[in-house]
Amino acid sequence: MKILIADDDPQLIRAMRITLAAHGYDVVSAADGAEAIAVAAQARPDVVLLDLGMPRLDGVEVIHALRGWTDAPIVVVSGRTGSADKVDALDAGADDYVTKPFQIDELLARLRALARRIGSGSADPVVVFGDVKVDLAVKSVTRGGEPVHLTPTEWRMLEFLARHPGALVTRQTLLKDMWGSDQIADTGYLRLYISQLRKKLEADPANPVHLLTEQGMGYRLVL
Structure with a gap:
């Protein structure tokens, strides 16, 4: 155990x-x-x-x-x-x-x-921040109870952050997870996708409180 x-x-x-x-x-x-x-x-x-x-x-x-x-x-x-x-x-x-x-x-x-009370298995977590619920098991996102449509790449980025809540996720780690290599040059792709996620999930996208940028390092999902 x-x-x-x-x-x-x-x-x-x-x-x-x-x-x-x-x-x-x-x-x-x-x-x-x-x-x-x-x-x-x-x-x-x-x-x-x-x-x-x-x-x-x-x-x-x-x-x-x-x-x-x-x-x-x-x-x-x-x-x-x-x-x-x-x-x-x-x-x-x-x-x-x-x-x-x-x-x-x-x-x-x-x-x-x-x-003696613990079951034999456990499901993927449901991560909640603000009025957003990310169900990692069924790959769904809702905000205020309403479904939110994400592109496959937006989902991939959000999923990785949601599996590591509170942790700093470096740009290199995200590039490797999303495109299979950390050798890909980040020419603004990550900034674009984090911006799109903020527009869909943050109450005030210009002043995010959950999907944060760590300048020069990467991103962090704060619950």
């Missing part, structure tokens, strides 16, 4: 990685909220262990983002002991809440219980 540990405490991640690996779990990790979403989309963990107080995006925001496309169990592991924090996390879609400091035996018992 693959577990994602999302926590900004490197010592805790190191200790939990060693302990969980010793019990046969495959472990991936993330040090902040945005990275947690990106790693989850790429690694497809069976269970997410999530701290609430992380930089960039806090735990509740991460839960909302993950619940847009995955039903993998989410266990909050947090030093926050207030009932309001627990209610917020559970209402957002968390399955369980463990308060730090915790006994590793207790965490392992909860993981075993969650393992």
Whole structure:
């Protein structure tokens, strides 16, 4: 079973990685909220262990983002002991809440219980940003519930960004994915397609908040 540990405490991640690996779990990790979403989309963990107080995006925001496309169990592991924090996390879609400091035996018992609930397979994610929903399984895009027509190349670009939400995708990576080679000169093709996607998917295409350009490097889809 693959577990994602999302926590900004490197010592805790190191200790939990060693302990969980010793019990046969495959472990991936993330040090902040945005990275947690990106790693989850790429690694497809069976269970997410999530701290609430992380930089960039806090735990509740991460839960909302993950619940847009995955039903993998989410266990909050947090030093926050207030009932309001627990209610917020559970209402957002968390399955369980463990308060730090915790006994590793207790965490392992909860993981075993969650393992019994996990199905044998998982579908491609549905990625949601703004009022846009990208269904990677059926290759469809809707905005405000209405279907959006994309050209095959526009879809290819959006699909790659949606499979790596929050991550910087370089121009070379996109060129290789879309045309099969990173040796193709980018003579404005990528700018053209990202501009077309913004016109179709952004509320204000001139001031995008989701389909962003990283000057001189590439593009990023922000959920």
